[in-house]
Each structure stands twice: as structure tokens, then as C-alpha cells.
Amino acid sequence: MRPKGRKGAALPLALPRRFDARVALRMAAGFAAGLAFWLVFAPAYERAVAAGAGVLLRLVEHPSVTTLGASGGEFRVDRSDFPPASPRPGLPAADLHFNFVLLTTLFAISPHPLAPGRFARFWLAALLLYGIHVVALAFQVEALYATRLGPWSEAHYGAVARNLWAGGFHFYQVAGRFAAPFALWWALSAPPMPEPGS
Amino acid sequence: MRSASVAAGAASPRRRSVLFLVRFVALLVAFYAVVAWNPVNDAVVVPFTAAIARVSGVILNALGEHVSVAGTAIRSDRFAVEIENGCNGVEAALLFVSAVLAFPAPWPRRLAGLAAGFLAIQALNFVRVVSLFWVGAHRPALFSSSHTVVWQSAVVLASVLLFLFWASWSGRKPAGADPKHAA
Numbered sequence: 517m518r519p520k521g522r523k524g525a526a527l528p529l530a531l532p533r534r535f536d537a538r539v540a541l542r543m544a545a546g547f548a549a550g551l552a553f554w555l556v557f558a559p560a561y562e563r564a565v566a567a568g569a570g571v572l573l574r575l576v577e578h579p580s581v582t583t584l585g586a587s588g589g590e591f592r593v594d595r596s597d598f599p600p601a602s603p604r605p606g607l608p609a610a611d612l613h614f615n616f617v618l619l620t621t622l623f624a625i626s627p628h629p630l631a632p633g634r635f636a637r638f639w640l641a642a643l644l645l646y647g648i649h650v651v652a653l654a655f656q657v658e659a660l661y662a663t664r665l666g667p668w669s670e671a672h673y674g675a676v677a678r679n680l681w682a683g684g685f686h687f688y689q690v691a692g693r694f695a696a697p698f699a700l701w702w703a704l705s706a707p708p709m710p711e712p713g714s
Numbered sequence: 715m716r717s718a719s720v721a722a723g724a725a726s727p728r729r730r731s732v733l734f735l736v737r738f739v740a741l742l743v744a745f746y747a748v749v750a751w752n753p754v755n756d757a758v759v760v761p762f763t764a765a766i767a768r769v770s771g772v773i774l775n776a777l778g779e780h781v782s783v784a785g786t787a788i789r790s791d792r793f794a795v796e797i798e799n800g801c802n803g804v805e806a807a808l809l810f811v812s813a814v815l816a817f818p819a820p821w822p823r824r825l826a827g828l829a830a831g832f833l834a835i836q837a838l839n840f841v842r843v844v845s846l847f848w849v850g851a852h853r854p855a856l857f858s859s860s861h862t863v864v865w866q867s868a869v870v871l872a873s874v875l876l877f878l879f880w881a882s883w884s885g886r887k888p889a890g891a892d893p894k895h896a897a
Contacts, residue, residue, distance in 0.1 A: 543871075551863065614863045621871055683750070690799050691746045691808050694870040695739075698809065703735055 539625060546624020550617040561616075561646075562586035562609045568650035573657060582657065593657055605664075607656055612693070613649050616642065619697040626705055634705070641700040648696050655685040730818070737816035745808050760786065763802040766836075770797075770843040777844070779851065788843075793851035800866070801846075803839035806873040807832055813877040819884035827880040831873070838872050 554561075566584040569591075574580040585592040590606035598604065623629050623638045658681035662673040669678070748754055763786045771783035774790075781790045786797045799805070810831045814824055842865045850857040 547867070547871075554863075610858075610862050614866065617863060618867050618870060621867070622874065686750060687743070687746050690750065690805050691742050694805050694809050694866075695742055695812075698813075698870075698874055699735060699739065702731070702738075 542624045542629065543621055546621040546629065547617060549624075550620025553620070554614065554616050558589075558610070558613070559586070561613065562589075562591065565609075565613065565646065565649045565653055566591050568646070569653035569657065572650060572654040576654075576658075584653070584657065591653060591657075593660065605660055607653075607660070611689075612652055612656070613645075615693045615697050616645060618694070619645055619700065622697055622701040623705065637704040641697075641704045644700055645696060648692075652685065652688045652692070655681055655688065659685040734816050734818075738812050741812040741815055742808060745812060749804060749808070759799065759802070759804060762804075763797050763799075766802055766839065766843060767797050770840060770847070773840065773844050774847055777848075779847065781847070788847055790847075790851060793847065793854070795843075795847055795850060797843060801839075801843065801861075803835050803842075803869065806835045806839070806869045809870065810835060810873040810877055813874075814880060817877075817881050817884065819881075823880075823884040827884065831876045831880060834876055835869065835873055838869055842869055 563586045566586040570582065570584040573582045573584070581596045583594045583596070585594065586609060588606075589609050591609050591612075593605045593607065619641055620638070623634070623641070626634060628634060629638070662669055662678040662681045673681075749759055767783050767786050767788055771781050771788055774781045774788065779790055781788050783789075788795050788797070811828060814827050814831065817824075819827075846857065846861055846865060849860050
């Protein structure tokens with residue numbers, strides 16, 4: 517039976533029409549595969565995110581003093597103007613990028629997730645998610661500078677800058693990191709399924 | 715003529731899909747701005763989170779965990795946890811509400827979806843809080859990964875699935891609305 521769309525009623529969904537055992541199995545497999553991949557490659561991925569965010573920060577810093585690294589599940593923030601003996605701040609890394617697992621699970625919902633076109637779109641989504649992680653880390657570092665270094669923060673960041681950086685990262689923490697995989701999946705998953713309502 | 719109409723028909727779902735995403739992101743930012751605003755946070759989000767802590771405390775005590783609750787914190791002799799934004803279900807509710815309101819559907823179905831979805835998300839969130847407390851008290855080595863990866867992913871996935879179920883249901887014709895039988 518061919519589906520008949522209703523005007524303005526529904527959006528294309530890259531979804532099976534029923535959530536049956538096969539869909540549940542694909543989701544579980546997608547979650548497990550994403551989790552395994554994430555656990556194995558997290559250290560290397562964190563170094564890549566730190567490198568990207570470091571480049572981004574150097575674009576907005578004058579002078580460029582920040583160096584970012586990653587080790588032990590943390591992003592390490594270093595500045596050339598920090599006193600040599602002072603401890604370097606560490607930011608928890610997993611909170612920033614665990615949503616990769618959400619992305620793999622969502623792409624696994626669609627039928628034939630490993631078909632070449634869909635798999636390519638998944639990696640495109642993962643690349644875009646990397647960009648989001650880079651921007652989020654840059655916001656997190658600037659939020660750290662703007663709000664958590666006491667008098668130094670107040671001397672170097674005005675109220676608008678403090679709200680911009682801290683608000684931007686807080687948005688990512690509360691809503692963005694959960695919405696990003698969903699939005700990427702929605703935007704990039706093919707619409708092979710008939711519209712609901714047919 | 716035919717190919718033009720086919721092209722327009724093909725473009726239309728894509729355009730609706732893009733519009734959905736634009737509305738979704740705009741609503742998400744707007745709702746975030748509301749809940750992040752200090753007066754709303756203090757008057758609504760914090761009391762709501764404290765209520766989650768109280769109910770979770772009741773459930774945990776019923777399960778024999780002997781906890782006490784103060785504000786948004788749950789404590790026992792073995793473990794203590796503070797429920798913060800990100801663990802109160804608000805993040806999943808924001809996502810769900812934004813998606814439902816962004817999706818083109820009749821308002822009665824939207825309202826039914828919002829009510830049912832919010833209740834389902836909060837019910838799952840109680841399971842999250844209670845199970846995380848249990849893991850923290852009895853399997854502390856597993857707490858961090860359970861908290862960050864497993865439960866955050868599970869709650870957000872649940873909200874996405876609830877939305878997809880609802881979206882599928884909201885597009886369905888009501889019983890008796892088959893055009894073949896329409897007057």
C-alpha cells in the first residue's frame with residue numbers, strides 16, 4: 517500500500533513504522549557499539565578536541581596565551597601567564613562528549629544503518645558533533661576564565677563577557693549536549709519512510 | 715508540468731523538516747532562557763528538584779536505604795548525592811517539549827503529548843535517581859559511568875523515543891476520519 521501524505525501533517529522520519537524487537541535490538545547494538553568506540557577512542561578524541569579548541573581560543577585571545585591538553589579524563593588548561601608553581605585547572609572531559617553515544621544510538625534506529633549512504637551521513641554527523649565539542653570546550657575555558665579565577669576574572673571580563681561565556685556553556689550543559697545529537701540525526705538521516713498518518 | 719509538481723512534492727517534506735529543526739532550536743533556546751533565569755530557577759526549578767529529592771527519598775526508604783533529604787540532597791550513612799540541573803529531568807523535558815511544540819500537529823494532541831511525555835520522563839527520572847543512589851551506595855566504582863553515560867543517555871533517548879512515538883501518533887487520522895467515508 518502506497519503512503520499518501522497529508523498536507524502539512526507530518527515530517528519525513530527515517531524510522532521504521534513500528535518499534536518492534538528488531539528496532540530495539542538495533543538501538544541496543546548502536547548504544548553498545550557507540551559506547552565501546554567512545555571508551556576506546558576517548559583519550560585520542562579528547563586530545564583532538566583540545567587541539568581544535570586551542571586553535572579557536574587563540575583566534576579570540578589577545579595575546580594568545582592558552583594551551584589546552586587532555587589526559588586522565590580531563591582537559592588541562594594552561595596559560596603562559598599563570599605562575600609556574602600554580603596548579604593548572606582541569607575540566608571533566610566525558611561530560612562534554614559522551615553524547616557521541618547518543619548519536620550512534622539514534623542513527624541505529626533507522627533501518628539498515630550500515631548501508632553506505634547512511635553510514636557516510638553518520639560520520640558526517642560525528643564530524644559536525646566534533647565541531648560542536650570544540651566550540652563547547654572553548655566556551656567552557658572562557659567561562660572558567662570569566663567566572664572562576666576571582667579578582668583576575670573581574671579585572672579581565674566585564675558583565676556582558678561573563679554572561680556570554682558562562683551562559684553559552686551552561687546552555688550546552690543543560691540543553692545543547694542532549695539536543696545536538698538529536699538535531700544532527702534529524703537533519704542528516706535520510707527520509708525513506710512513509711509519512712506517519714498514511 | 716508533471717516533473718515540476720513531483721519536484722515540489724519532493725521538496726516540501728524536506729522544507730518542513732528544516733522548518734521543524736529551526737523551530738525546535740528556537741524553542742529550545744527560549745525555554746532554556748526561561749529556566750536559566752534566576753527568578754524562575756529559584757521559584758520553580760529548585761523547588762521542583764527538591765520535590766524530586768523528597769519523592770526519591772521516600773522510594774529509597776521504602777527500599778530500605780535509610781536516607782534523609784535536605785533540599786536537593788539525599789544522604790545516607792554510605793553515600794550522599796546532590797540532584798542538580800541535568801539530573802532533574804528538566805533537560806530531557808526541555809528537549810521533548812521543544813520537539814512537540816515544533817512539530818506540526820493539532821493542539822489537543824500536542825497538549826496530550828506534553829502531559830503524557832512529561833509524566834513519563836519524570837517517572838523514568840525517579841528510576842534514574844533511585845538507581846544511581848543505590849549504585850553510589852553499593853557499587854561506587856560504577857557511579858561515574860552510570861551517571862554520565864548510561865543514565866543521561868537513557869533519559870534523553872527516552873525523551874526522543876517518546877517524541878517519535880507521539881509524532882507518529884499525532885499524524886494519524888482519528889478513527890472515522892477516512893476520506894472515503896467522509897460526507
